[in-house]
Every structure is written in structure tokens, then in C-alpha cells.
């Protein structure tokens with residue numbers, strides 16, 4: 001928790017076993033009576049896209065066969081909102097989303113929770129493209145550095161995107177705000193304090209009260 005809070009992580013994946021599906025936040029449904037209820041984050045589109053990226057590059061995850069572990073995820077081709085599957089409190093992807101910049105998905109690698117040693121190499125092969133594609137997807141969107149008027153990076157600045165009720169905060173190193181902006185297409189970055197501006201190729205014409213952003 002300290003680690004992910006101290007560094008501006010963009011994405012992460014946690015590898016599990018026992019099912020064949022990628023689940024994404026929220027894992028916890030706020031509905032007091034419902035255990036299985038679709039609980040999207042403000043970044044639903046991006047989470048869905050990240051989950052799709054993983055499942056579609058996997059050898060079998062997005063196949064539409066019905067011979068799967070217990071639950072059937074063939075209808076959604078191997079992805080699901082966590083709380084719609086089953087709601088639970090205190091999950092790491094919810095924590096990461098709510099308290100840091102990090103977008104975490106949970107990858108259920110297969111029906112066998114404890115595969116034998118001989119299964120490890122085939123398992124790696126089934127997931128290699130997915131893992132690489134997931135890593136590559138970190139380069140989507142817009143990146144930038146929040147600087148003061150002397151050009152020094154500012155730590156702890158809040159960056160908001162119009163239309164998405166979830167801010168990100170700059171870290172010590174380069175801030176990646178790509179995930180939010182990729183879907184926002186055109187948004188506005190707020191300024192926190194006088195004289196701050198965003199420096200990065202995709203950012204253009206500064207207009208009050210914010211900086212206009214045009215993404216790919």
C-alpha cells in the first residue's frame with residue numbers, strides 16, 4: 001500500500017487462479033442487499049478496454065465455448081465487472097483505484113488453482129501475448145509533467161478531467177494520466193495554484209480556467 005501510494009503507478013494486474021476471466025473494479029458493490037450488481041468506476045470504459053486487451057490476446061480466455069470452470073463468462077468473452085461476478089470488500093484493485101492513480105485488473109488464469117509444474121510452460125505461452133499487450137497499453141493516452149514557472153516538477157498536483165469524477169495526483173516522477181484522457185478525448189485539466197502549467201506534447205493552447213487537452 002505504501003509502495004503504490006509513493007509511486008504514480010498507471011496500471012497493474014494481479015494474477016489469480018480458479019477461473020478463466022479478467023475482472024475489473026469495482027469489486028465491492030455499494031448496494032446493501034445485492035451481491036451481484038454491476039458496479040462501474042467513472043473509468044468504466046478504460047477498465048473494460050484493459051480487460052479486453054488481456055482477454056483477447058490470451059490463447060483461450062475470450063473463446064465463446066461453454067466448457068468453462070464453474071461460472072460462464074463466455075457471453076462476455078472472458079471479462080467481467082468484479083462486483084457483478086460477486087461483491088467483496090477490501091480488494092486491492094478497489095483500493096488502488098480509490099486511493100492511487102493505479103488501474104488494476106484481476107486475471108483469473110485458469111480453472112486449476114494449483115497447476116502442476118508441467119503446466120507452467122504452457123501456461124506462460126497462453127498468457128505471454130496478453131501480458132505484453134497489457135504492458136504496451138500503458139502507452140495509450142496522454143502523458144505530461146506538471147511544472148512550476150521555473151520548470152520544476154510539482155509533486156502532489158491534482159489533475160482532473162472533465163466528465164470523469166476521478167482525479168489523479170502527480171508523483172515524484174513523470175505523471176501518466178493517459179488512461180483518463182484516452183477516453184475523454186477532449187477534456188480540461190484544472191490548475192492547482194497560480195503559475196502551474198502542463199508540459200507535454202498533447203497539451204495545447206492554454207485557456208482560462210484550465211488547459212485544453214486534445215488526445216489521440
Ligand SMILES: [Zn+2]
Pocket residue numbers: 016017018106108
Ligand atoms: Zn481470484
